[in-house]
Amino acid sequence: VGIDDALVLQAHEEIFEMNNGCVCCSVRGDLIRILNKLAKRRDKFDHILIETTGLADPAPVLQTFFVDEELQEAFQLDALITVVDAKHIMQHLDEEKPEGVENESVEQVAFADRILLNKTDLVSSEEKTAIKSKVKAINKFAEIIECTYGRVPLDQLLGIQAFSLDRVLAQEPDFLEDKEHEHDNTISSVGIERAGECDMDKLQQWLGGLLRDKGADLFRSKGVLAVQGSNERCGGACVRHSLACYLYNRLSLP
Numbered sequence: 001v002g003i004d005d006a007l008v009l010q011a012h013e014e015i016f017e018m019n020n021g022c023v024c025c026s027v028r029g030d031l032i033r034i035l036n037k038l039a040k041r042r043d044k045f046d047h048i049l050i051e052t053t054g055l056a057d058p059a060p061v062l063q064t065f066f067v068d069e070e071l072q073e074a075f076q077l078d079a080l081i082t083v084v085d086a087k088h089i090m091q092h093l094d095e096e097k098p099e100g101v102e103n104e105s106v107e108q109v110a111f112a113d114r115i116l117l118n119k120t121d122l123v124s125s126e127e128k129t130a131i132k133s134k135v136k137a138i139n140k141f142a143e144i145i146e147c148t149y150g151r152v153p154l155d156q157l158l159g160i161q162a163f164s165l166d167r168v169l170a171q172e173p174d175f176l177e178d179k180e181h182e183h184d185n186t187i188s189s190v191g192i193e194r195a196g197e198c199d200m201d202k203l204q205q206w207l208g209g210l211l212r213d214k215g216a217d218l219f220r221s222k223g224v225l226a227v228q229g230s231n232e233r234c235g236g237a238c239v240r241h242s243l244a245c246y247l248y249n250r251l252s253l254p
Contacts, residue, residue: 031050031061031064032064032068032071035048035064035071035074035075036068036070036071036074039070039071039074039075042074046158047078047158047159048075054104054219054220055104055187056104056108057102057104057107058080058082058107058108058111058112059107059111059172059175062077062080062111062163062168062175063175063176065077066165066176067176076161077163077165078158078159078160078161078162078163079113079114079157079160079161079162079163080111080112080113080114080163081112081113081114081115081116081157082108082109082111082112082114082115082116082142083115083116083118083150084109084115084116084117084118084131084135085118085119086117086118086119086120086122086123086127086128086131087119087122087123089105089131089134089135090130090131090134092105093105093106093109093134093138106138109135109138109139109142110138110139110171111139111168112139112142113141113142113160113162113163113164114142114143114145114156114157114160114162115135115139115142115143115144115145116145116147116150116152117131117132117135117144117145117146117147118147118148118149118150119148120146120147120148121148128146132144141167143162187219192223196226197226197227197228198225198226198227198228199228200227200228200234203225
């Protein structure tokens with residue numbers, strides 16, 4: 001269930017959302033078509049940002065800019081930015097995957113040109129030092145920027161020209177080869193669509209119980225809700241054991 005375009009409310013940028021598959025697998029053709037379409041309007045924008053899911057292998061996405069000649073001429077790959085959750089990253093970096101399945105967390109750190117170490121307020125200085133040491137052991141080239149709530153100046157993210165194909169090829173000589181890869185099938189997603197309005201108090205109680213009982217098994221959830229007694233749209237997000245719900249002002253439900 002695609003809702004990201006509904007969550008980004010006060011943006012002047014154009015958003016293309018691909019929901020019919022993994023951007024590093026089945027929808028690469030869609031990505032190429034969208035980028036080629038945007039290339040014809042090159043004077044209308046400054047940058048293109050591609051946001052993948054947290055489970056994406058970054059290599060095939062990066063390859064897209066080199067396997068298509070038109071894209072290679074039209075665009076310059078600026079940087080791969082990886083956001084690292086300081087509170088939970090260690091368990092994912094150490095996680096053993098089934099045979100033939102890549103550890104996406106390790107891959108995302110390894111290919112990063114810049115790493116945003118987020119939620120630094122939730123870990124001790126000793127834990128932060130251990131995390132940075134672990135990350136540097138995987139990728140010694142990427143600059144690490146510490147942050148909270150993902151707040152980082154845009155000039156540290158856009159137009160930084162940090163990507164180097166030569167560096168990637170030195171680490172992964174077969175990087176440009178089109179290889180099959182497997183995702184961890186022990187992780188899945190669930191989408192819920194219901195007509196009508198919800199009781200916010202009951203929703204909060206249900207989500208609180210779900211996080212309490214199953215918090216370790218939940219990576220992320222988000223939604224757009226119609227709340228009883230309000231004409232405003234409510235967006236909710238849960239990341240691991242934290243829950244935040246907020247009202248969007250000046251937007252009426254259809």
